[in-house]
Amino acid sequence: MLVQISFATLAQDVDTVKVKHSFMPTGVRVGTDLISLVRSPYDKTFNGWEVNGDVDFYRYYLAMDYGYWARSYISDSSTYANSGRYWRLGVDVNFLKNDPDRNMFFFGFRYGASTFSEDLSVIKYDPIWGPLSGNYSNVNVKAHWLELTTGLRVRMWKMIWLGYTARLKFGLSTSKTPDMLPHDVPGYGRADESSYWWFNYQIFIRLPVRKSNSALPKK
């Protein structure tokens, strides 16, 4: 479906003249995740932000993300809170090679890492064991994982790009936590899921640093 939509919205008539492509970067794109920004003021269980950036090397983009998120939940028998920072580093490959607006339909991968802390308080009564109460903390837990990514970047107006990134996260590994298993890893999500879908809806500003040597078709 992604392929169909991407080509339906972005398809261009491209010239088939063979040109020599330059792998020198032509610009830096810096953006942020709009879902986190919009969600933080309204969702009492979430507070976070994420900064995204990429640099082009012809059709290959070095992509970096840095973010923070904190969650807090209250259940009938417990309260939970966590907070932490995370980063991701990886490469996206643009399959719209000669788009004059530098639009992207891409696939890529990321390596993600997070450092976070979390607290849990439990007050409950078990019919066999009686009171099960306790305060549990995991401090400075290290976590890392991998992601497969796909998405779009579309030039909306002059230097402004909008895009989304769908992420299939997997291979989560955390440092040892003897008394409490992590619930939520900032940047990854629920720690009890072996794989996890996530979605960023992003806005970017592209800062050109040089003109491309590659011949892009005119609009």
Place this chain on the structure above:
Amino acid sequence: MKKSIWFILFAVIAVSCLNDPDCYQLDNSEIIVNFNVLGFAADPDTLLDVRTSGTDSIFYQNTIGSSFKLPLNPNTKEQTYIFRWKNGSIDTLFLGYSAQVQFVSADCGERYVFGKLFLPLQSSFDSIRIFNQTPTQPASANIVVYRCANPDRAGVKFKKGTTKADSALAVSFVTTDFGTQLNYSDSLSSFFLPLNKQANTTTFEFTLAGGVIENLRLSYSRVKSASPIKDCDSVTTFSKIKIASTSFDTTATKIINTASSGAVSTSTKDPAIINLEIFL
């Protein structure tokens, strides 16, 4: 505008795909202990009860079975289980494990995750091993207990002479002439009576609920042989069991032959089987 619609559509689809956890069966807080006779199959025996540290709860009162599901305590990382059997013996199982709490969701609350089962101390069983270190949900076999075969009990069933139906006796206790006493709390028609390995006869004294005492004397042949299991002692098998004398008002007695299994039940087995029927 057209591009914006696509982006909004994707955002809606993505948010709807974020899954919530299922609150059903979150804990893996139960283990299953299976009992077997070494070299034989499952070992169905009658439990008086199972007690464990950290709770006043009593499990499996007067229960016949060879497989028992037991709870793990999230407050500790070691647990002692005491099995009291109907035949008077008591077994103790010492179990260690890891216990971790994990928050699941605002709807589900927290769960306890158990794992790394181990045996920190020598248990009283002849042989015990961890079959699966991680408790599962739903519970499956984690610990297998073996005991050496000890075919030293003769099974006696009382029946009504007229209707051939089972005849339950309200027996308080049974004593043997070699110093063993078996206590009973219910009326039973079947009794599994220990035979004397040092003599060719054993006399049983049945003390009934009203204080009436009846006697039963069984005679038999004995064969002592080395156990095929190297960790077990020698095995004494009793055969040609018959009633030598009795004070019960019997109309007939019958030696059972289980021809369907190819085994003649005048010999004792482990787990014990019915060897004699006494018609009152």
